[in-house]
Amino acid sequence: MAYSDKVIDHYNNPRNVGTLDKAKNNVGTGLVGAPECGDVMRLQIEVDENQIITDAKFKTFGCGSAIASSSLATEWLKGKSVDEALSIDNMDIVEELALPPVKIHCSVLAEDAIKSAINDYRVKNGLPALEMPKSHH
Amino acid sequence: MLTFPIYLDNNATTPLDPRVLEAMMPYFTGKFGNAASRNHAFGWHAEEAVDYAREQIASLINCSPKEIIFTSGATESDNLAIKGVFEMYASKGNHIITTTTEHKAVLDTCKHIEKIGGKVTYLPVNAEGLIDLQQLEEAITDKTILISIMYGNNEVGVIQPIREISRIAKKRGVLFFTDATQAVGKIPVDVEADGIDLMAFSGHKMYGPKGVGALYVRRKNPRVKVTAQMDGGGHERGMRSGTLNVPGIVGLGKACEIAQQDMEKDTARLSAMRDRLEKELLTIEESYVNGSREHRLPHVTNISFKYVEGEGLMMGVKDIAVSSGSACTSASLEPSYVLKALGLSDDLAHSSLRFGLSRFTTEEEIDFAINHVKEAVAKLREMSPLWEMFKEGIDLNSIEWAEH
Numbered sequence: 001m002a003y004s005d006k007v008i009d010h011y012n013n014p015r016n017v018g019t020l021d022k023a024k025n026n027v028g029t030g031l032v033g034a035p036e037c038g039d040v041m042r043l044q045i046e047v048d049e050n051q052i053i054t055d056a057k058f059k060t061f062g063c064g065s066a067i068a069s070s071s072l073a074t075e076w077l078k079g080k081s082v083d084e085a086l087s088i089d090n091m092d093i094v095e096e097l098a099l100p101p102v103k104i105h106c107s108v109l110a111e112d113a114i115k116s117a118i119n120d121y122r123v124k125n126g127l128p129a130l131e132m133p134k135s136h137h
Numbered sequence: 138m139l140t141f142p143i144y145l146d147n148n149a150t151t152p153l154d155p156r157v158l159e160a161m162m163p164y165f166t167g168k169f170g171n172a173a174s175r176n177h178a179f180g181w182h183a184e185e186a187v188d189y190a191r192e193q194i195a196s197l198i199n200c201s202p203k204e205i206i207f208t209s210g211a212t213e214s215d216n217l218a219i220k221g222v223f224e225m226y227a228s229k230g231n232h233i234i235t236t237t238t239e240h241k242a243v244l245d246t247c248k249h250i251e252k253i254g255g256k257v258t259y260l261p262v263n264a265e266g267l268i269d270l271q272q273l274e275e276a277i278t279d280k281t282i283l284i285s286i287m288y289g290n291n292e293v294g295v296i297q298p299i300r301e302i303s304r305i306a307k308k309r310g311v312l313f314f315t316d317a318t319q320a321v322g323k324i325p326v327d328v329e330a331d332g333i334d335l336m337a338f339s340g341h342k343m344y345g346p347k348g349v350g351a352l353y354v355r356r357k358n359p360r361v362k363v364t365a366q367m368d369g370g371g372h373e374r375g376m377r378s379g380t381l382n383v384p385g386i387v388g389l390g391k392a393c394e395i396a397q398q399d400m401e402k403d404t405a406r407l408s409a410m411r412d413r414l415e416k417e418l419l420t421i422e423e424s425y426v427n428g429s430r431e432h433r434l435p436h437v438t439n440i441s442f443k444y445v446e447g448e449g450l451m452m453g454v455k456d457i458a459v460s461s462g463s464a465c466t467s468a469s470l471e472p473s474y475v476l477k478a479l480g481l482s483d484d485l486a487h488s489s490l491r492f493g494l495s496r497f498t499t500e501e502e503i504d505f506a507i508n509h510v511k512e513a514v515a516k517l518r519e520m521s522p523l524w525e526m527f528k529e530g531i532d533l534n535s536i537e538w539a540e541h
Contacts, residue, residue, distance in 0.1 A: 003452070011452060017520050034538035035523060036483045038446055042522035059522040063448035067520060 003064050004098035010068035015075050018057040020044040028121025030113040039066045039106065043073060043113035047121055051082045058113075065103035069093050069110035077114065082121065086130070088114055142458045143502045147342075148291050148319060148437060148493035149460060153388070154344035160391040161346065164384035172381045173372060183383045190390025197393040198336070199327040200353055206373045207386055210350035211318040212242040214337030217352050217377065218314045219246045221363025222283045222335070223255055226312070230280035232256045234311075236268055236297075237478040239287050243316055247285070256280070264480050265429035266295035273302065277309045288317035288326065288336075292462070292475040292491055293428030294437030296320070303332025312361060318342050318350075322396035323434055324404070328353055334361050340385065344496065345392030349385030352377075403496045408435035410503050411494055415440070417507040421514055423527070427462075427476055427489060436494040439476075444524040445517045447487035453513030454490070457506050462489035 003011070022029045026047050033040040039062030046055040056074035060067045072093055077085050093099070093107035112132060119129045144152070164186060172187045174180025191202035208214045219233065235247055237259045247257045258276045260268050268286065277284075284306050289296045299315060306313035314335040320326050321336075322343030328336060339350035354376065355361045362376070369378025396403075415438045418424060423443040439462070442450065447461045462473035462481075472486030481489075490510070494503075518524040526533060 011449075014520060019525065031522065031536075035533060038448070038484075038487055040522055040538075059520055059525060061444065061449075061517075061521040061523045062446050064452040066446075067449060 006072075006097050007064050007068040007099070010071040010097070011064040014058075014067060014071045016055075016057050016071065016078075017059060019059065020046050020055065020057050025124050026121070028117040028119070028124070030116030030118075030120060032112045032116055033062070033066075033109055035061065038062060039109060041066065041070045041109050041113045043070055043110070043117050045077055045082075045085070045117050045121060047082060053077050053080050053082065053085060062106065062109075063103070065097070065099055065106040066109060068097050069099070069106045070113060072096060073110045073114055082118055085114060085118060139501060139505055141456045143456065143505060144458045145492045145494065145498065145502070145506060146458045146460050147495040147498075148294075148491065150341045150347065151344045151495050152497060153341075153346055154392065154395060154496075156395060157345055157388045157391045161384045161388040164387050168383075170383070172383055173370065183381075186383060186387050187381055190386045190393075193390035193394040193397075194351060197326075197397045198321060198353060199329050201356060203374075204328075204353055204356050206352045206354055206376050207381055207389075208350045208352055208377055209348055209382070210341070211240075211316065211337045211339035212350075214339070214350050214352040215240070215242040215316055216246050217363055217366050218335045218337055218354075219243065219250060219283065219285055220366055221376065222312060222314065222361075223250055223253075224364035225362050226282040230278075230282040232258070232278055232280040233283045233285060234258045234260060234273065234276050234281060235285040236260045236262060236287070238262050238266060238290055238292075238295075238475045239285070240291055240316055240318070243285055243287065260286075262295075262478055265432070266290060266293050266427075266475075266479050267429060267432065268297060268302075270298065270301050270305065274305050274309075277305070277311060281309070281311050283312050283314055285314045285316070288315045288320035289324070289434045289437075290428070290475065291319050292460075292473060293439045293479070294319070294434035295428040296324070296432045296434060298432075299331050299333070303334075306334075307332060312359075319434060319437075322393065322400075323436060325400070328355070334359070335363070340389040340392055343392050343396050346385050346388040349382050349389045351389065399496070404435045407494050407496070407498070410498060410500065411436055411438055411492070414438060414492060414494075414503050414507060418510055421511060424514075425485070427479060427481065437492070439489055439491045441476075441481065441485045441489040442514045443485060443488060444521050444527055445488045445514055446521075447489070449517055450488060450490065450513060453517055454509055456509055460491040460493075462486045462491070 020027045031042045041060045056077040058070040060070045090107035090111040170179030170183035172183040195202040312334045316337045321338035334355045336353040341347040427439040476486035
């Protein structure tokens with residue numbers, strides 16, 4: 001498997017690895033994937049009173065592309081509003097990381113993780129959960 | 138001085154020993170004759186070289202030189218043995234017994250046998266990777282013509298109880314074939330003492346060249362015959378037609394001679410290095426050796442690192458060339474069928490690494506590999522949500538994982 005330079009860079013220097021306090025009301029946590037499928041992503045966002053994502057952290061069990069997809073997602077999330085974050089599309093990740101077709105599912109998983117974290121945040125704050133159209137792959 | 142990546146995948150193939158290359162060289166150019174040419178010196182020299190190689194090989198495995206059939210490699214030898222016996226002994230029966238952890242060259246050949254009307258029993262193995270002898274005995278019917286069980290496994294290195302198997306085969310009048318590709322040249326293999334009727338092996342797993350292998354076919358007690366699978370000039374006592382690969386055969390012969398001469402020394406050195414590598418890697422939390430550690434080839438270890446994903450791990454250990462139990466060439470991950478047969482869960486099978494040492498492996502390379510793997514596992518676990526959950530005492534089976 002030949003990885004792009006960007007995937008290798010994220011793998012070697014992952015951004016924002018870590019854990020936020022999932023008990024806090026302004027932290028949303030998304031946990032997607034399954035161990036037997038070979039990838040599990042946990043993505044967390046911390047949101048301020050203006051609905052701006054001030055921090056994002058991830059931990060991923062998976063291949064280099066899965067690690068890079070979630071690392072990139074955390075980079076993109078920081079500074080965005082929650083609504084803006086919803087517009088991140090998996091194909092943006094595919095393009096940015098030059099993922100080959102067999103690794104597109106990694107980007108889908110990252111998008112799922114973003115939406116799942118946002119949903120967790122919304123539900124915690126009394127908002128209805130959003131539909132997750134791409135979660136089946 | 139280390140050069141990267143460090144090669145620790147010697148179960149896949151070994152480098153050619155320079156002494157083997159030296160022996161082969163004249164047979165590409167000056168002594169290029171066809172061993173079947175009876176009318177001139179070119180042919181005689183080639184035949185002489187082939188006969189000498191036969192003796193070198195026969196000496197290593199304790200058989201008669203006449204019992205060696207040269208082939209293109211172990212895959213061909215496996216095919217010739219199984220299909221050849223199936224055809225030759227069709228009047229006697231149509232049942233073959235093998236195991237679930239055989240190499241694909243045996244398993245796929247057995248599937249072919251099933252397609253053409255044969256019956257195949259696939260014996261399971263226990264967590265150690267070993268077959269149950271009682272199950273073997275119970276599987277034999279009056280239609281059984283062949284037991285095909287590998288000597289040493291390519292993925293985990295487990296050595297089957299060959300002598301006990303051959304005793305059962307002999308008692309019940311069934312032929313015993315063993316794919317000994319990983320064993321010949323590495324551990325003492327003696328077709329007489331081991332009671333083997335047919336045996337496949339290959340040059341490139343024992344520091345010889347690729348593209349050459351052999352099938353041992355017993356000539357006495359009992360006299361075994363296989364039906365040729367290729368038509369042609371009737372070479373190799375009519376069992377394998379095709380002009381002999383003289384340089385390759387010379388290389389295989391030389392590789393066998395060196396193996397015989399250096400085996401004791403190599404084994405002592407390799408098993409000490411392997412044990413050190415294994416001991417050090419087992420200091421990593423939640424790491425497990427796959428397969429029997431008692432009945433095992435001296436140069437192999439297969440270790441799973443829990444909570445680390447296989448492909449990510451392979452990327453993390455890029456400075457060493459090893460094999461993974463995960464064949465993830467596509468989006469659908471396929472864990473090793475051998476590790477699955479040992480009862481490993483998918484995630485443990487995915488996160489395994491196979492280390493295969495060679496006579497050219499150095500202590501310095503092992504030192505590097507130990508640190509490299511330790512660092513990669515630590516780094517990936519730092520990034521792994523599963524590791525964090527494990528550390529927090531969360532049972533991963535209690536989590537309802539998102540549909541995927």
